Amino acid sequence: MKPFALPLSFNRSIIVGAVAAATLLQAPFSLAEELRIGYQRSSTLMSVLRDNNSLEEKLAEQGVTIDWYEFTSGLPMLESLNVGNIDISADVADTVPIFAQAAGADLTFYASEAASPSGQALIVLEDSDIETLEDLAGKRITVTRGAGNHYLLIAALESVGLTLDDVQVSYLPPADARAAFSQGSVDAWIAWEPFLSTSRATLETRTITDGSDGLASYKRYYLATTPYAEANPEVIATVYDALYEAGLWIKANPEEASELLSPLWGDLDPEILQNALQNRSYDVQPVTLEGLSEQQKIADAFLAADILPNAVDALDSPIWQPGE
Structure with a gap:
């Protein structure tokens, strides 16, 4: 996998934590003993899992521990994912993977959130x-x-x-x-x-x-390095199930969820946060080629507006499916 560079029009955000110091030289992939997760403060479902330790508990049964790495935005998170500093990412907006694909990143979609x-x-x-x-x-x-x-x-x-x-x-x-x-x-x-x-x-x-x-669906996507996803499908499956359950919990418990997330989002008024949560689906679903169809529209629109450096086949990335 080759590192990808962000378009010159982007300023790279500072990566919080130890990611910048991690080595880019990776050992051959085998059954994981640790899972390195990249997330942002706005990564709602991953934030819930990180707070309640439920994902740690489930992965511990598989002999896997978690290291969490915080990022300030999605683009540097996917760049770090591509060079092997982290193994999977929390959700990013639908536009973000397109820039990784434009730079030839070897990433696999492993989950999505339904349109919001x-x-x-x-x-x-x-x-x-x-x-x-x-x-x-x-x-x-x-x-x-x-x-x-x-x-x-x-x-x-x-x-x-x-x-x-x-x-x-x-x-x-x-x-x-x-x-x-x-x-x-x-x-x-x-x-x-x-x-x-x-x-x-x-x-x-x-x-x-x-x-x-009908102007924009606004989906969210979760990605992993392709070698990691191929070598550790059981770990990906555990993460997928945990995200799905977290999404159900947020929708069933908006008041409790807003109280939990408020300090993570700058002590945002829980009542305002409840309104914000209502505008997101948090419905975790498998990624399908049909579901990715709008990605091509986005890629083509960005190319026409000189935002992308080159054309992208938005459907030309591996997809992990539950049950694999």
Whole structure:
């Protein structure tokens, strides 16, 4: 596997923890005695499993221990996955694997979360003169470059005959985007959870569109290094089952889940967090070629917008299936 480099337009986030010091020279893959998991603070299901130790307990029965590595965003997490510093990743937005595929990363999809189209939305302040997507022409809009909200912007503009050239796009990380939006430095922001529910609760906003009208499904994907997935299907199966159960638990216990996750998400008001959790499916499912169909649309849209360095066959990656 060759390391992949992020497009020059991306600034690499600092990887929290010891990942940067890990060696890139890996021993031949065999039955694992440890599992190195990459995650972000926003990795809801992995955060639940890390907090309640249920995954550790299940893997201990297989003689496997867990090392957790925290990342600040999905792109460096998948880069670290590709060079062998971690074995599996927590969820990333549907756009993120496309950049890894564009760079030839040898990664395997092992789980997905069903579509959460309401998990991101294009919002404006209440007193904005923007009423429709057509009104976005010439306006200042902020998204995070290469993220799910970037694709939603492209799809939304295309639906009314506009392109990125017809608007003024500011590429900002979520925290900076929220500050710019609240101060009126931009006219619109496509926010994702929990930033979306936080902004709706603390600012007077209106929603122009989200993905629920067919513009963007907004799925989440979980990936592993292909050699690890091939050598350790029993471990992957245990992780998959644990994620599935965590998703069921969150949907059945939103109040308890919000109390658990609040300190991990900057002491976010649990009531706001409950609203955010409602906008995500957390429905863990096997990955299928049919389910990946929107990935090709995203890849093609990013290539046309000069966001990807080269064309991608979004369906050309191994898929692990439960029962394998």
